[in-house]
Amino acid sequence: MAAPFPESQSDGVHVKVAEEDEAVAEGVDRKPSLGWVLASLALCMLLPSLGTSIANVALPTLADAFGASFQQVQWVVLAYLLGTTTLIVSVGRLGDVTGRRRLLMVGIFLFTAASCLCGNAPALWLLIAARAVQGLGAAVMMALTMAFAAEAVPKARTGSAMGLLGTMSAVGTALGPSLGGALIARLGWPSIFLINVPLGILALALAQRCLPADRQASRAGQAGLDPVGTLLLALTLGVYALAMTVGRGRFGLLNVALLLAAGLGIGLFVLAEAKATSPLIRLTMFRDPVLSASLAMSALVSTVMMATLVVGPFYLARALGLDTALVGLVMSVGPVIAALTGVPAGRIVDRLGAQRTTAGGLAGMVAGCSALSMAPAMLGIGGYLVPTAVITASYALFQAANNTAVMTDVSPDQRGVISGMLNLSRNLGLITGASVMGAVFALASRAGDLTTARPEAVAVGMRVTFAVAVALVVVALVIAVGSLALSRPAHRSTELPSAAG
Numbered sequence: 001m002a003a004p005f006p007e008s009q010s011d012g013v014h015v016k017v018a019e020e021d022e023a024v025a026e027g028v029d030r031k032p033s034l035g036w037v038l039a040s041l042a043l044c045m046l047l048p049s050l051g052t053s054i055a056n057v058a059l060p061t062l063a064d065a066f067g068a069s070f071q072q073v074q075w076v077v078l079a080y081l082l083g084t085t086t087l088i089v090s091v092g093r094l095g096d097v098t099g100r101r102r103l104l105m106v107g108i109f110l111f112t113a114a115s116c117l118c119g120n121a122p123a124l125w126l127l128i129a130a131r132a133v134q135g136l137g138a139a140v141m142m143a144l145t146m147a148f149a150a151e152a153v154p155k156a157r158t159g160s161a162m163g164l165l166g167t168m169s170a171v172g173t174a175l176g177p178s179l180g181g182a183l184i185a186r187l188g189w190p191s192i193f194l195i196n197v198p199l200g201i202l203a204l205a206l207a208q209r210c211l212p213a214d215r216q217a218s219r220a221g222q223a224g225l226d227p228v229g230t231l232l233l234a235l236t237l238g239v240y241a242l243a244m245t246v247g248r249g250r251f252g253l254l255n256v257a258l259l260l261a262a263g264l265g266i267g268l269f270v271l272a273e274a275k276a277t278s279p280l281i282r283l284t285m286f287r288d289p290v291l292s293a294s295l296a297m298s299a300l301v302s303t304v305m306m307a308t309l310v311v312g313p314f315y316l317a318r319a320l321g322l323d324t325a326l327v328g329l330v331m332s333v334g335p336v337i338a339a340l341t342g343v344p345a346g347r348i349v350d351r352l353g354a355q356r357t358t359a360g361g362l363a364g365m366v367a368g369c370s371a372l373s374m375a376p377a378m379l380g381i382g383g384y385l386v387p388t389a390v391i392t393a394s395y396a397l398f399q400a401a402n403n404t405a406v407m408t409d410v411s412p413d414q415r416g417v418i419s420g421m422l423n424l425s426r427n428l429g430l431i432t433g434a435s436v437m438g439a440v441f442a443l444a445s446r447a448g449d450l451t452t453a454r455p456e457a458v459a460v461g462m463r464v465t466f467a468v469a470v471a472l473v474v475v476a477l478v479i480a481v482g483s484l485a486l487s488r489p490a491h492r493s494t495e496l497p498s499a500a501g
Contacts, residue, residue: 037152038164040206044104044145045168047111047199048138051080053176054192055131061189066124078245079128083135084142085241085427086234091136092143092420093280097225100144100151100416101211107140108207112200118193142423147415150407152212156350158408159357163346163400170338170396178332228272229280236265240428244435281417290355291418293483294406295425297358297398297476302429304369304469305395307437308334308388311465314441318458320381333385337392345397346404354405355484361401362477364394369473373466441465 055077062073095103114134121127145165153161183191243258273279286292316327349357368391372384403422410418445461 034153034157036206036210037212038149038161040203040210041145041149041152041161042164042168043199043203043206044108044141045165046172047196047203048084048142049169049172050176050179051111051115051134051138051172051196052084053173054180055080055176057177057180058184058189058192061184062124062127065189066127068124072124075128076124076131078242079132080135080138081245081427081431082238082241083132084139085424085431086139086238087136088139088143088424088427089233089417089420090230090280091140092147092416092418093230094225095140095144095147095416096414100147101207101213103140104144104148104211105204105207107137107144108200108204109137110134111137111141112197112204115193115196115200119190119197139420143420144416146403146407146419146422148211150410150415150419155408159349159354159400159404160343160346162403162407163342163344163349163396166345166396166399166403167339167342170342170392170399171335175335226273226276226278226280229269229276232265232269232272233280236262236269237424237428239265241431244431281421285414285418289483290405293479294402295421297362297479298402298422298425299429299432300472300476300479301362301365301395301398302426303433303437304365304472305391306430306433307441307465307469308391310434310438311441311462312384312388315458315462316381316384319455319462320384321455322381330381330385334388334392337389338396341393341396342400345393346400348397349401349404354401354408355480357401358398358405359477359480359484361394361396361398362473362480364397365391365473366470366477368394369466369469373463373470437465437468440468 059073059076062076063069066073091103091107111134114130114137117130118127118134121130146162149161149165150158179195180192183195239258240262243255243262270283273281273283312331313327316322316330322330345357345361352360368387368389371387371390406418406422407415441461441464444464445457
C-alpha cells in the first residue's frame with residue numbers, strides 16, 4: 001500500500017523536471033546576471049557616441065579621396081547627426097509600442113550594416129546615405145538603452161547604471177578623434193567605419209543573449225503610433241539641426257530662415273499633439289517639474305560641455321603654444337576623468353539622492369567654468385587642466401543624477417519615449433553649443449581666422465566664452481533648486497499619464 005505514494009511523487013517530480021527543461025529550452029526562465037545586462041547596454045551606448053565623433057577627423061581625408069569640397073564632405077557628419085537627432089524620440093515611442101528588445105536589435109543591425117556599407121562606399125553620395133541609415137540605428141540604440149536600464153536594474157542601483165551609461169557615452173564621444181586619427185594613419189579612412197562591424201556583431205549577440213524578452217502583456221492595450229506628430233517632429237528637429245550646423249557657426253540669412261521654419265514646426269507640432277488621440281509626446285507630461293527641469297538642464301549643460309571641445313584646442317595651441325601632439329594629450333584628460341568618475345558618480349546618486357546630487361554637480365561645473373573664465377594664460381597647462389577636470393567630474397555627477405531622477409519612476413509604457421527625449425535634449429545642447437559657443441569664442445577673439453589669431457586674442461575669447469558658460473550653468477542650477485522645491489517624488493508616477501491614457 002505504501003508503493004503508490006512514492007510512485008506518484010516520482011511522477012510529479014518527473015513532470016516538474018520536464019516542465020523546467022522545456023522552459024529552459026524556450027529561454028523563458030533564463031535570467032542573465034545584471035553584469036551581463038549592463039555590459040550589453042554599455043556597448044550599445046558606446047557605439048553611437050563613437051559614431052558621432054569619429055568621422056570628424058576624417059573630413060580632410062575624405063575630401064581628397066572623393067575629390068570633393070569641404071562643404072560636400074561635411075554632409076558625412078551632418079547626415080549622421082540628422083538621422084540621430086530627428087528620430088530619437090520617435091523610435092523611443094516605437095519601442096514602447098512594439099517591444100524594446102526586438103527594436104533595439106533592429107537598430108544594432110542597421111548600425112552595423114550601414115557601417116559596413118560606409119566602409120565600402122565607392123561614391124560620396126552613397127557614403128552620405130549610409131551615414132544617415134547609421135544615424136537611424138544609433139537613434140534606436142541611444143533611445144532604448146536608458147529605457148532598458150530603468151527596466152532591468154533595481155531602483156536602488158539605478159544611479160550606478162546611469163553613471164555607467166554616462167561614462168560610455170562620454171568615452172565614445174571623446175575617444176572618436178584620437179581613435180579615428182590612428183586608424184586612418186594605419187589602415188585608411190574605411191577603417192573608421194569598418195571597426196564598428198565586429199563591435200556591432202558583439203552588441204547584437206549580447207542583446208540577443210542578455211536582455212530581457214519583450215512582454216506582450218505589458219503592451220496589450222497600448223495606444224498606437226502618431227504618424228503626423230512623428231513627421232512634424234522629425235522635420236522640425238532636422239531643420240533646427242541644419243540651422244545650427246550650416247555655415248560652421250557663421251549665421252546668415254539661410255540660418256535665420258531655417259530657425260524661423262523650426263519655430264513654425266514647433267507650433268504645428270504642439271497643435272497636432274493637442275488634437276491627436278494617440279500623441280507621440282503627451283503635452284501634459286511637461287507639468288511634471290522633474291521632467292521639464294531635467295530636459296532644460298540637460299540642454300544647457302550639454303551646450304557648455306561642447307564649448308570645452310570647441311574652444312579647448314584653439315586655446316591650447318594658440319594661447320599656450322602647445323604642439324599638436326601635446327594638445328591631443330591634454331585634451332585626452334577629459335575622457336580619462338569621465339571614465340574614472342562615471343560609475344562612482346552613480347553610486348553617489350544612489351546614496352545621496354538624484355536631485356541633491358544634480359545640484360551638487362551643477363555647483364561644481366559653475367566653479368570649474370569660473371576658474372577657466374578667470375584663469376590667465378600665465379598659469380599654463382595647470383590653469384587649464386585643473387578646472388577642466390572639475391568640470392568633467394561634475395558633469396559626470398550631473399548626468400548620472402539627472403538621468404536617474406527622470407527614469408526611476410517613469411511608467412513602463414513611457415520609458416522609451418522619455419529616454420528618447422533625454423537623449424534629444426543632450427543632442428540639441430551639443431549641436432547648439434558647437435554653433436553658438438563657437439560663434440561667441442570667435443566674436444570675443446575678434447579674429448577672422450582662429451588658426452592664426454594672436455595668443456592674447458584667443459585668451460580673451462576663452463575668458464568670455466566661459467563667462468557665458470558660467471551664466472548658462474547658473475541658470476541650470478536655479479532650475480534644479482526650483483524643481484527640488486516644486487517636485488513631489490512620491491507622486492511622480494501618477495503625474496505622468498500612461499500612453500494608454
